[in-house]
Ligand SMILES: [Fe+2]
């Protein structure tokens with residue numbers, strides 16, 4: 001849905017949220033329908049639902065230009081590679097800090113332009129060191145309230161686990177994991193940057209396991225049981241979750257390290273070499 | 274999210290969409306946060322997720338006044354009865370044509386007021402004879418585009434099955450079902466009333482099985498494979514779906530005929546008497 005605009009201009013953002021049941025993943029479609037090309041991007045596409053996403057892109061007369069990930073996912077295979085194969089011209093985007101493969105790399109402070117609209121990139125480490133949050137910009141034709149796509153850095157009333165520092169600790173000894181986690185806990189303050197956004201900013205996470213679809217910065221500042229803690233409190237919670245080994249990690253991580261390109265020109269095994 | 278308003282006034286609608294995975298049901302929360310009481314209503318609540326819904330109502334400081342159903346569901350037990358038990362003062366609402374039990378009955382043309390906002394009630398038979406669509410009104414403080422809660426009368430690129438005319442043909446001979454279906458197909462034109470709404474009206478269905486969360490009237494007018502047909506075409510599609518017996522129907526229908534009150538003061542068996 002389009003929301004009201006800042007600065008009196010008419011917002012031209014078309015926005016859709018999609019859900020993938022098996023991994024409880026949300027994918028987001030954003031497009032500038034005020035621009036003649038109707039350029040669009042997908043945030044956190046899933047391999048299984050690429051055809052659904054592309055069917056809607058076609059129905060709405062959009063031109064997909066970017067497939068973007070918030071981080072290297074460990075619970076599902078990204079749809080990025082399939083999207084590139086099925087829609088020539090689509091460029092994949094991920095953070096430089098993710099250490100994985102893509103067409104374009106972004107870092108804190110960058111912007112991603114589509115038509116006359118743009119997303120801002122913010123580093124929000126925690127779940128992984130390479131996690132970023134994409135936030136709709138503040139400017140003409142952009143919606144108010146703003147929208148933050150937080151990946152697993154901030155989930156509704158929660159956040160992603162920190163014990164699998166994909167890709168750094170995937171396939172490496174547990175001792176090394178602990179040293180990476182130490183950096184994560186130290187850098188946790190950057191994730192709390194989300195809380196400096198206006199309180200009415202809409203929070204759209206990469207997952208929800210209870211059926212919530214959206215929250216706001218103000219709500220999470222009050223009720224998020226993890227991110228409202230200080231560094232020590234956060235660390236205590238995250239180190240005592242005793243979570244099982246992620247069931248998809250051995251398939252998802254090698255594939256996602258090459259942005260799901262396994263189905264296009266590359267094999268997932270490339271990453272192992 | 275709040276959307277832009279009609280008539281230049283500021284929209285005061287707080288809106289949330291929830292998903293229940295087992296039955297792929299969407300529940301909707303609407304509240305007038307411009308009114309001092311912050312009165313709220315839930316559309317199509319599910320029994321399993323009542324505690325989640327009430328937790329958010331509490332977090333957001335809302336006062337739940339109505340639990341509303343679009344129709345007698347055959348695939349899940351409504352949360353209405355539990356909501357009434359847990360939140361004194363909540364009134365249940367369903368259509369008069371549904372032939373089931375509730376505190377208030379509505380029919381085509383009625384309005385449901387909450388604070389200074391209101392929903393319009395429209396008869397949209399097809400999936401069941403008692404199906405209604407609730408549409409946000411057109412007036413001060415109400416959002417633009419408008420929002421239509423279509424139940425199973427209009428699903429994204431589809432519609433609910435017509436072979437179980439709950440409650441009429443539940444437990445009755447197949448011959449009688451066919452005569453009720455004849456009425457449904459004749460009355461199908463009323464469901465197409467949805468297509469007289471402005472094209473940018475947001476369509477929020479009771480279910481989606483592919484992970485879509487919203488559509489628009491304009492989109493469905495172009496791409497809905499069932500509701501774009503004439504009466505004869507619609508009938509041909511709906512009579513040849515060969516769907517299995519709904520797995521939850523024997524539990525859901527008796528419970529929903531008393532608006533899920535089975536857990537409060539009544540037993541589901543009342544309906545059998
Ligand atoms: Fe993740």
Ligand SMILES: [Fe+2]
Pocket residue numbers: 344345346347348400425433
């Ligand atoms: Fe139904």
